[in-house]
Amino acid sequence: MLYVVGHKNPDTDSICSAIVLAYFLDGVPARLGGVNPETQFVLKRFGVMEPELIRSAEGKEIFLVDHSEKSQTLEDLEKGKLVGILDHHKIGITTSEPIIYLAKPVGSTATLIGELYFKNTLDIIGGKNKELKPDLAGLLLSAILSDTVLFKSPTTTDIDRKIGKKLAEISGIEDIQTYGMELLKAKSTVGKMAPEEIVKLDYKEFNFNGRKVGIGQVEVIDIGEIQEKKEKIYRILEEKLKEGYDLILFLITDIMKEGSEVLVVGNKEAFERAFNVNLEGKSIYLEGVMSRKKQVVPPLEKYYKEISNKK
Amino acid sequence: MLYVVGHKNPDTDSICSAIVLAYFLDGVPARLGGVNPETQFVLKRFGVMEPELIRSAEGKEIFLVDHSEKSQTLEDLEKGKLVGILDHHKIGITTSEPIIYLAKPVGSTATLIGELYFKNTLDIIGGKNKELKPDLAGLLLSAILSDTVLFKSPTTTDIDRKIGKKLAEISGIEDIQTYGMELLKAKSTVGKMAPEEIVKLDYKEFNFNGRKVGIGQVEVIDIGEIQEKKEKIYRILEEKLKEGYDLILFLITDIMKEGSEVLVVGNKEAFERAFNVNLEGKSIYLEGVMSRKKQVVPPLEKYYKEISNKK
Ligand SMILES: [Mn+2]
Ligand SMILES: [Mn+2]
Numbered sequence: 225m226l227y228v229v230g231h232k233n234p235d236t237d238s239i240c241s242a243i244v245l246a247y248f249l250d251g252v253p254a255r256l257g258g259v260n261p262e263t264q265f266v267l268k269r270f271g272v273m274e275p276e277l278i279r280s281a282e283g284k285e286i287f288l289v290d291h292s293e294k295s296q297t298l299e300d301l302e303k304g305k306l307v308g309i310l311d312h313h314k315i316g317i318t319t320s321e322p323i324i325y326l327a328k329p330v331g332s333t334a335t336l337i338g339e340l341y342f343k344n345t346l347d348i349i350g351g352k353n354k355e356l357k358p359d360l361a362g363l364l365l366s367a368i369l370s371d372t373v374l375f376k377s378p379t380t381t382d383i384d385r386k387i388g389k390k391l392a393e394i395s396g397i398e399d400i401q402t403y404g405m406e407l408l409k410a411k412s413t414v415g416k417m418a419p420e421e422i423v424k425l426d427y428k429e430f431n432f433n434g435r436k437v438g439i440g441q442v443e444v445i446d447i448g449e450i451q452e453k454k455e456k457i458y459r460i461l462e463e464k465l466k467e468g469y470d471l472i473l474f475l476i477t478d479i480m481k482e483g484s485e486v487l488v489v490g491n492k493e494a495f496e497r498a499f500n501v502n503l504e505g506k507s508i509y510l511e512g513v514m515s516r517k518k519q520v521v522p523p524l525e526k527y528y529k530e531i532s533n534k535k
Numbered sequence: 536m537l538y539v540v541g542h543k544n545p546d547t548d549s550i551c552s553a554i555v556l557a558y559f560l561d562g563v564p565a566r567l568g569g570v571n572p573e574t575q576f577v578l579k580r581f582g583v584m585e586p587e588l589i590r591s592a593e594g595k596e597i598f599l600v601d602h603s604e605k606s607q608t609l610e611d612l613e614k615g616k617l618v619g620i621l622d623h624h625k626i627g628i629t630t631s632e633p634i635i636y637l638a639k640p641v642g643s644t645a646t647l648i649g650e651l652y653f654k655n656t657l658d659i660i661g662g663k664n665k666e667l668k669p670d671l672a673g674l675l676l677s678a679i680l681s682d683t684v685l686f687k688s689p690t691t692t693d694i695d696r697k698i699g700k701k702l703a704e705i706s707g708i709e710d711i712q713t714y715g716m717e718l719l720k721a722k723s724t725v726g727k728m729a730p731e732e733i734v735k736l737d738y739k740e741f742n743f744n745g746r747k748v749g750i751g752q753v754e755v756i757d758i759g760e761i762q763e764k765k766e767k768i769y770r771i772l773e774e775k776l777k778e779g780y781d782l783i784l785f786l787i788t789d790i791m792k793e794g795s796e797v798l799v800v801g802n803k804e805a806f807e808r809a810f811n812v813n814l815e816g817k818s819i820y821l822e823g824v825m826s827r828k829k830q831v832v833p834p835l836e837k838y839y840k841e842i843s844n845k846k
Contacts, residue, residue, distance in 0.1 A: 314630045322624055328660075
């Protein structure tokens with residue numbers, strides 16, 4: 225049986241893309257972790273069930289969406305049969321046999337699914353010619369709005385806007401902006417959440433030239449929402465660092481101001497050198513930084529590669 | 536400027552796919568080595584110029600076709616900007632930024648270009664909507680026939696046959712079989728070639744868990760063509776082994792008998808264990824083995840991975 229699955233600590237793109245792609249591939253949508261409040265809002269809004277939680281690839285055919293890095297996927301991926309990947313991140317895996325791989329630098333994985341659908345060419349990646357129903361179109365639109373932070377993130381492309389508009393028509397969403405604000409508010413329930421939950425909300429682990437680096441992110445409409453929890457979050461990160469990390473960053477991204485306060489734990493020199501900044505204290509505000517993928521991962525990866533080459 | 540380039544020791548698929556994709560991407564077709572006799576026949580047949588020979592990625596945007604492995608591409612790839620990959624082999628690279636990547640287990644890269652063209656969806660990978668002229672259709676058809684050995688190789692899929700037929704119509708090739716035999720004969724000029732040339736004709740280097748492995752292949756219509764050169768080829772391989780190789784295989788593939796005689800130099804135990812055979816002497820005939828990619832690389836990669844895990 226074919227399982228379509230997004231990354232650990234699934235976000236709305238990982239959950240919604242898994243659901244919709246599984247529909248076209250006649251597979252089972254799956255997830256590797258809990259459904260966050262924003263995604264819960266989306267599933268409820270369009271009346272779609274949560275994907276199945278899986279813990280092992282054993283005996284399964286696997287199609288990955290929204291990621292390819294080993295650190296973000298099923299721990300025993302090699303026990304299953306990886307048949308395909310659909311993603312909008314950097315290429316994070318090598319394989320020992322040919323597979324289907326479609327990646328493209330757009331704002332979300334959902335954008336790619338939408339693009340293939342509207343071009344009637346999902347069969348390029350093994351999909352069936354089926355109709356995209358309003359509920360599933362709503363999921364894809366939500367994933368695009370979530371990943372691109374309402375088309376504001378620097379990862380946003382014209383394709384995201386174009387596909388988003390078409391999906392809105394099918395899904396019956398008349399005003400994308402209004403719906404997007406509802407979505408962001410659902411995301412921004414951090415005010416009510418415990419610091420432990422906030423840290424886990426959207427946390428990704430990376431391996432940069434053998435060094436383990438964690439990068440968490442939370443998006444808020446107003447940085448004040450989280451102000452009093454920052455100290456506690458910092459202590460949680462310090463605790464987490466002991467799990468073999470070289471560095472952990474936590475981005476508190478202010479959607480309205482379009483910038484992020486970055487909490488830095490561990491190898492501060494790596495952070496300072498990678499971003500060419502001077503870190504005084506525990507955190508620094510980086511104007512214009514909203515995208516982990518596009519603005520945080522590349523300089524870190526470059527830094528760790530350089531110091532590794534120097535050895 | 537965008538350069539579209541196939542692998543080192545280019546075969547017909549690497550050359551023709553680079554030419555045709557460069558046309559759709561408004562880029563420059565390029566190559567990393569000499570044009571083999573089969574490809575020369577194809578270019579002459581359709582009146583198309585050889586791509587430009589390049590040696591460095593510096594200052595260039597690069598789109599790879601027909602490969603992704605570092606050992607098969609530009610040595611200084613990281614000095615250029617890798618923007619995309621179109622391929623039908625296993626995933627052999629990771630990147631530090633999102634790129635376009637389309638891979639699919641079909642018989643040739645040319646098949647994928649044809650499929651995107653006929654679905655009017657080359658823009659998925661950044662291509663323009665242009666007409667495929669008869670000469671370029673002829674190149675793609677030739678690349679499919681070459682890589683699939685006239686649809687006989689086990690890598691052949693229904694998509695290759697379907698796209699091949701459509702390309703034949705555009706290119707004005709009325710009888711695919713007849714043209715295919717002409718092509719294979721052009722390939723099989725090994726009778727007139729020096730052993731040194733035969734070894735280089737289609738030679739690929741791999742890195743399996745840190746071990747350097749070389750796999751060359753020559754396709755013949757009759758194994759007798761090459762019989763008297765085998766001893767010399769073997770000695771050339773023994774010499775080559777000293778360049779840090781753990782193992783070198785050379786496949787003499789009999790297109791008509793649909794099997795390969797494999798010359799084995801270096802770590803013979805690795806070969807025997809990977810293929811579960813008993814090697815007496817310098818070579819062994821493997822019935823049904825025609826595809827390096829599908830039938831030779833996977834068992835070797837698996838073997839080297841296993842011994843590396845045991846350590
Ligand atoms: Mn995503
Ligand atoms: Mn090929």
